[in-house]
Every structure is written in structure tokens, then in C-alpha cells.
Amino acid sequence: MRINQKILCAIVFLLFYTTYCQTIRASDFRYPEVFGNNWKNAELFISENKVWISDLLRENNVDYHFAMSIVFPELVRYSAIRDRMEITLLKALYIHYGTDYANFSIGVFQMKPSCAEEILREIPGLHDEKWASNFKAINSSVSENGKRSIIVRELEDSRSQLLYVAAILKILNRTFRNYKWESDLDKLKFYAAAYNSGFSNSEVYIRQQMNAATFYTGLIKSDRLYCYAEIAAFYFLNCGRGR
Numbered sequence: 001m002r003i004n005q006k007i008l009c010a011i012v013f014l015l016f017y018t019t020y021c022q023t024i025r026a027s028d029f030r031y032p033e034v035f036g037n038n039w040k041n042a043e044l045f046i047s048e049n050k051v052w053i054s055d056l057l058r059e060n061n062v063d064y065h066f067a068m069s070i071v072f073p074e075l076v077r078y079s080a081i082r083d084r085m086e087i088t089l090l091k092a093l094y095i096h097y098g099t100d101y102a103n104f105s106i107g108v109f110q111m112k113p114s115c116a117e118e119i120l121r122e123i124p125g126l127h128d129e130k131w132a133s134n135f136k137a138i139n140s141s142v143s144e145n146g147k148r149s150i151i152v153r154e155l156e157d158s159r160s161q162l163l164y165v166a167a168i169l170k171i172l173n174r175t176f177r178n179y180k181w182e183s184d185l186d187k188l189k190f191y192a193a194a195y196n197s198g199f200s201n202s203e204v205y206i207r208q209q210m211n212a213a214t215f216y217t218g219l220i221k222s223d224r225l226y227c228y229a230e231i232a233a234f235y236f237l238n239c240g241r242g243r
Contacts (some may be wrong), residue, residue, distance in 0.1 A: 003188075012034055031231055034226075038076045041075075054164055059129070066169075066191075068235070069193045069235045070195050071109045072239075073226075075108060077105075078110055106155040107158065108161065109161050109162065111161075116164055117151065119171070120135055120137055120138055123171075124138075126167075126170055135154070137154070158203075171192065176190075176203075187232050190207070190234065192229040193229040196214075196215065213225040213227050214228065215231065
């Protein structure tokens with residue numbers, strides 16, 4: 001059976017185009033140009049706060065550049081929305097009624113209370129009581145409302161929120177301690193996808209999110225969606241080292 005030459009050419013073109021598109025990712029896409037001042041502001045935040053950030057991460061045995069690459073897209077988003085955020089009512093709803101009524105991103109690393117609650121449930125499994133004492137909501141004798149109030153305060157403080165970031169990386173290290181990574185970049189993209197989509201999701205789902213365009217910088221989703229893991233990978237490969 002002979003295949004029409006035009007059809008064959010079209011198939012070859014599609015195969016080439018798909019392969020080509022897959023390569024135009026972290027190494028080629030110009031995210032700094034796409035995000036403009038928000039990208040610059042995110043880099044400025046890291047530059048101005050590098051001393052305490054690097055010290056805190058080193059104390060927690062977390063690689064500075066690896067961690068900053070994972071959270072960098074959130075810093076870009078925070079820069080884009082911080083002047084438009086009005087979360088006083090949302091905070092009150094969460095504290096009094098929980099995540100069923102209000103679940104919203106807080107702070108420079110844009111973490112949701114539900115994520116913080118999940119982290120706090122997982123921390124005891126790390127078997128490091130001294131380190132767990134950094135999180136005041138753990139084993140607190142206060143009411144559930146009081147614990148949620150503590151979580152909000154910790155997420156609003158950049159230093160305290162960075163401890164939650166470190167906790168996610170520690171939990172992922174425990175979960176995937178026997179995993180064989182193809183490269184440092186593969187691990188970085190996997191962890192970035194897990195940070196963005198949910199660190200407790202299955203490996204299959206997180207792998208799917210490594211190429212999914214679900215990230216946006218506005219308060220609501222728009223038609224301008226980007227791949228979170230690819231933005232993190234771009235920063236990991238091209239920015240931040242030695243700064």
C-alpha cells in the first residue's frame with residue numbers, strides 16, 4: 001500500500017515539529033523577556049535577601065540554587081500580583097472555618113494554607129524533633145483556629161515560609177530517596193512540578209505536570225499559561241549561580 005507523498009511529508013513535518021517544540025524549552029525560551037519587570041523584581045528579591053536565605057537553607061542542608069530555582073516562578077507571580085492582593089477577608093475565613101472556605105496563596109513563595117497543613121502532617125515522619133520545633137503549629141495546645149492563625153502568620157513571614165519550602169524538599173528527598181534521576185535537571189524539574197502541583201501526588205502525575213502549561217501570574221487563570229517546571233529549569237540553567 002503506497003502512502004501519498006503529501007501525506008508522508010506532512011507526517012515527517014509533524015514529527016520534526018513535535019521534536020523541535022520539545023527542545024524549545026528551558027534552554028531557549030526567553031522567560032525574562034516574557035515576564036519583564038516581574039522577572040527582574042524576583043531576581044532583585046533574591047539578590048537583596050541572599051545572605052539570610054542561603055544561611056537558612058544551609059542550616060537545613062538544602063542546596064541554595066536548587067531551592068531558589070524551584071520557587072523562582074512563585075517569586076515572579078508574587079511580583080505580578082502583590083499590589084492587587086486583598087486577602088484580609090480570606091485570612092479570616094480560613095482561620096475560622098478552614099480550607100473548605102478559603103484556600104489562597106500567601107507570601108513571597110506563594111504557598112497555600114492547605115499545603116502548609118499537609119507539610120505539618122508529614123514533618124513528624126522525618127524523625128527530627130529538633131527541626132520540627134521550628135513549626136509552632138505542630139503539637140500546639142491551642143485550638144484549631146489558633147493553629148490556623150499560626151500557619152497564616154508563618155506563611156506571611158518570608159523566613160518562616162522558607163522553612164516550609166525546605167520541608168517540602170526534605171519530604172520529597174525521603175519519598176524518592178531510592179529514585180534514579182536522569183540528571184540534576186531532571187530532578188529539578190520533577191521537584192518543581194511537585195512543588196507547584198502538590199508534593200504528595202503520585203510520581204506519574206508529577207511527571208505529567210513537568211510538561212503541563214498550568215502556571216499563570218494573574219489572580220485568575222487566563223489564556224497565557226506557562227509550564228512551571230520549565231520556568232524553574234530556565235532559572236536553574238541560566239540564572240542565579242554565583243550571585
